[in-house]
Amino acid sequence: MSTAPYACHPEDSRGRLWPERMSTFRSPWQRDRDRIIHSSAFRRLKHKTQVFVEHDGDAYRGDYFRTRLTHTIEVAQVARTIAGALGLNTDLAETVALAHDLGHPPFGHTGEDALAALMAPYGGFDHNAQALRIVTRLERHYADFDGLNLTWEALEGIAKHNGPVTGELPYALAEVNAAWDLELHTNASAEAQVAAVADDVAYNHHDLHDGLRAELFTEEELSELPVIGTAFAEVDKLHPGLAPMRRRHEALRRVFGVMVEDVIAVAQNRLAGLQPQSAQEIRDMDGPIIRFSKPLYQNIKAIKSFLFTRMYRAPSVVDERVRVTDILNRMFPLFLNDPTQLPDGWRIAAEQAADETQRARVVLDYVAGMTDRYAISEEHRLFPR
Template sequence: MLQPYACLPDASRGRLFPENMSTFRSPFQRDRDRIIHSSAFRRLKHKTQVFVEHEGDYYRTRLTHTIEVAQVARTISGALGLNTDLAEAVALAHDLGHPPFGHTGEDALAILMEPFGGFDHNAQALRIVTRLERHYAGFDGLNLTWETLEGIAKHNGPVDPPWNYALAEVNGLWDLELGTNASAEAQVAAVADDCAYNHHDLHDGLRAGLFTEEDLCGLPVIGECFAEVDRLHPGLEPMRRRHEALRRVFGVMVEDVISVAQNRLAALQPRSVDDIRHMDGPIIRFSKPLYQNLKAIKSFLFQRMYRAPTVIEERRRVTKMVNALFPLFLNRPDLLPEDWQGDAGKARGDEIELARVVLDYVAGMTDRFAIQEYHRLIDPDL
């Protein structure tokens, strides 16, 4: 049973291009399925999370991260009586706009696009699902419901102007009420993202040898989880010990979010999804004590993982690639693939529009394809 403040499929604001209702699927289930079958979703398989995609089979990619986020979102939304299909759809779409090389690629493209309207991966995800996916006969994009588009745009909170050009473009077509909170389902997707990456970055950092279990035992939450495993399973082999402890860390985060949300919902008594949208801040969040503990964990990861010398060196290498590929295609649009030549031709004479076409192409690259193109077109030895 859905709560009154959940997004109800029958009350959806619909799609930009009207379609008949599906016989067997709700509008949000249909959104979820279209996202899963999109080209951009498949490309997440070869886009990096922290480590460049080719470095090891066990490290998370954007695809495995996205699947983990969707699983957590379904768990939390189900416990709270929210629409699990909408929460899952937003979770599955939340990273579609990420370029190759993770946040390193995003940082490089943001600088390169400053003269042309900026770059933000959330806004780029909206551009993908409203314009760049071109498979359907009746429309560009995936023609997702208003609620899913709202969730992609605002899952991290209200978005104040000035807006990235891609966000402004979509909002100009359909007012996403960017100044309000997102639905509770979209807020769940955002917190699920935090839970997932806090958990798997610990796993990946350990596997990469950037820190040890002993290093983690000095951190809040994590130390208690390792201690509990040692008490319940003394002498457990190292890999099982690691897994048992870190899955408990995951559980602490998820249970905290559910408990805080249940208490806040009981106290505030929202009667509709619009009540959620117009609250003073998000309804779905960590408790203050856990939030402070997670800040300490993130600080540790920042120093020991995201700024590790080997990671910094790789960031330098891939930033050089992005900084070379973008201006190359901007100055030589004839080097773009044939199926991109039409968009480039329409933008001829308009540097801003051409830059946006080039951005769409470069941002859509996987790690391995960006490396291949750099080697083919610029420097075969880097």
């Protein structure tokens, strides 16, 4: 329940592109949340990975590593916590958080980089834009409309939770924005900004966990980093001789807490000073209202730099990036040049495409929707050893 004047209030929602009767027991954003959770794209997140690719024989495969689904659940939990503390609408914050990664292709950011290069001649690829395409067109379960028919506020949050969108738009975003102006030049609602910061909190926290589990670095190395070193020192003082796994968990949960508390404190101070009286005032501000303090932001940059070098560009991970990029670089042109290799529904759509650009976008929708293991199995089918 939102209480602050600058929160998004259900009764003020701009509604849906296809009008529907109001639910008697759910707010518009509770309905949006539920539709996302029940979507096919959301279920597929359980087999899409962040850093470590899921497949048989992978040295880093394990039940404890995060997937897009577990990451999304963690982001939603953080978003509800922060939104609740600030008097924002927790349902809208959760909705944007649950949808924020729907457009990610297989193989994490490596897959996105590969598809962006492949789609460069055909209007580009961006996972936020693809998420919009999924919730407005590709989910086809309802009798009266394609997509999930989400509210304007949910679509706005998906489109620009990371900030205003300017310059040349990826075609999928341009298409949605042409149908319903999302005011891309403004900030998103405070609730969507919360979802964006919650994403940062969640992945910085869990990538430290996953990198340790994968033995890409050690607790001793992490102890040299800002915030993390203080957290380990505090645990050692309070719990000397603690078992290694408990020590790790206790330290990293403190790092998690520092990030969440910092965001809440900064937002409370800024909101108290600026006194916005509506959600639109939040959108029209010069910059985001929800953010880390400058000192913590600099510390997080140092942590991210460490993770980039030691985890995202670790030799074993780089080798995997090369392998999975090759999978997409082989599959995409094959489907584009020979649509008969696609499943029937996708084949028909590709064959009926007006030109190569439209055909490429059909192929993109199919490939981007794949899970890691399905993409690997398709590559084995198409290119038998």
